[in-house]
Amino acid sequence: MRYLPLTPADRTEMLSVIGAPSIDALFADVPKEARLDGPIRGLPLHASELAVERHMTALGRKNTVAGEVPFFLGAGAYRHHVPASVDHLIQRGEFLTAYTPYQPEIAQGTLQMLFEFQTQVARMLGTDVANASMYDGSTACWEAIGMARRITKRAKAILSGGLHPHYVSVAKTMAKYTGDALDVALPELSAETDIDALIAKIDADTSCVVVQYPDILGRIADLTPLADACHANKALLIAVVTEPVAMGAIRAPGEMDADIVVGEGQSIGVGLQFGGPYVGLFGCKEKYVRQMPGRLCGETVDADGRRGFVLTLSTREQHIRREKATSNICTNSGLCALAFSVHMTLLGEAGLRRLAGLNHAGACRAAARLAKVPGVRVVNHTFFNEFTVDLGREARPIVRRLADEGVLAGVSLGRLYPGVAALENGLVVAVTETVTDEDIEALATALEGALEGALAA
Incomplete structure (x- = not known):
């Protein structure tokens, strides 16, 4: 049920008071490319509650669930175990x-x-x-x-x-x-x-x-x-x-x-x-x-x-x-x-230090393994649980290919800095306590295959 307490006359009066010609004028500071030009594509204009639930569930199934694949995404948002x-x-x-x-x-x-x-x-x-x-x-x-x-x-x-x-x-x-x-x-x-x-x-x-x-x-x-x-x-x-x-x-x-x-x-x-x-x-x-x-x-x-x-x-x-x-x-x-x-209360100071140790140790193992992949250079001399590798070629296509193979390899700097050629080969890899040695091996193997395929192409 829609809740629309204001009448068209109410809206007209409010716009007149603030001096705006239309409701759209209130969104003038939102970049044009970020605004919708019509109804949301992919959603029906009218449907029953049951139909909407089924439709949204089908859309949700297109997502890759973080906990179901090797997951190395970070760059400001991290997957940790929450009790x-x-x-x-x-x-x-x-x-x-x-x-x-x-x-x-x-x-x-x-x-x-x-x-x-x-x-x-x-x-x-x-x-x-x-x-x-x-x-x-x-x-x-x-x-x-x-x-x-x-x-x-x-x-x-x-x-x-x-x-x-x-x-x-x-x-x-x-x-x-x-x-x-x-x-x-x-x-x-x-x-x-x-x-x-x-x-x-x-x-x-x-x-x-x-x-x-x-x-x-x-x-x-x-x-x-x-x-x-x-x-x-x-x-x-x-x-x-x-x-x-x-x-x-x-x-x-x-x-x-x-x-x-x-x-x-x-x-x-x-x-x-x-x-x-x-x-x-x-x-x-x-x-x-x-x-x-x-x-x-x-x-x-x-x-x-x-x-x-x-x-x-x-x-x-x-x-x-x-x-x-x-x-x-x-x-x-x-x-x-x-x-x-x-x-934090469940962890305590000692628990936080142990958790941090697990994160850093895992990142060290991942960095050492990825450094052995031909064409990959680990950029960092220092890091905690996140480091950057230089793939020697644009990272975004590699990331997309690995995602299709069920490995979320990290965040490409080309995504964070679009159009900056000096950074497009960079890939930020995050390793938390949720990453296993098998996940690290899956990443290294998939990355090696993707780089070899890119060379062959």
Whole structure:
């Protein structure tokens, strides 16, 4: 049943008030190539509920299920094992239906969970404080850039070439409306990161430098020299973590003096889910907490001296400050944050370190095996569970061929950077604890066959 409470006259009056000639004019900022030019192709205009279910099920069967084939996709979204107890706990009624906990007296469970989430994220990222989550990693990255502008009163952000291109795209979209100047570079298909180049770009107009850790090619760099250079110029260092499991094996960015650390929390507790919903992580130094977006939960005591939890520093938020708020975050992906927190609680620090060890060991085995395939060069000298290989030819056709053979080989850089010839031979390969030695052998064998076939052609 369709629910259309507005009459044509209502719509006409609303458009008149805001000065828009038509409803289509409200979507003018959406690129034309991204807009539908009619009904969705492949779906009937009218059908019974049963017919729609059958049709959608048939479409769904065309998907390749991640858990049924060798799976090496990563580049910001990772397949990890999520214990069944996570879903069991987050589906309890008091969590599943809870929304923004403005009334602490009836939301103690949700507030305590968010407080614990903040504690876990702050310890993981190495920051003094963390908020109660963001929408996802890419929007958290942009919010960090906006926060740096408020703190430094500058509007030039330098973005590393190793920053995920989707994160760069989100930043560009938002910067169109804020006036921020973004200095953006492309990565190079080499083992070296661009830390030295970033340091050389910092000047008196720089608000922040944004660097991914590990970066889009899986490379790991010491961020300390970059942090020192930023602070010498009164700029901030923003570190982006797209694979939080890595924090169980490598130094946290906050320990290297990063001012703001953001990330994508999907790897812990949250499935791939066709790209979302995910959960953004956001931490910073305590001195910047009043400029941090999102909401914060604090611990206190009630009138009887009992431990309790409340929203704190709420004067920064939009329900109080309106257009002067630190961000427009009005919800916090709370259910995904809960899944993250439950999974982290089940793991504990020792469990996270063991999980990270499994990931890195598997990636080392995969890199060693792929290096033996004729024509394949492993680019990285350093990596956690993700690395880049140079196939010596365009990777996209190879990836498609392997997908037809039932092996999801990785993410081609040609897909992430269309039209950039210097990167089209690159393939980003991710290995998590879900990948077996048999999967690695299947990838190597299929890749060898595909490269031999390409040579023969």
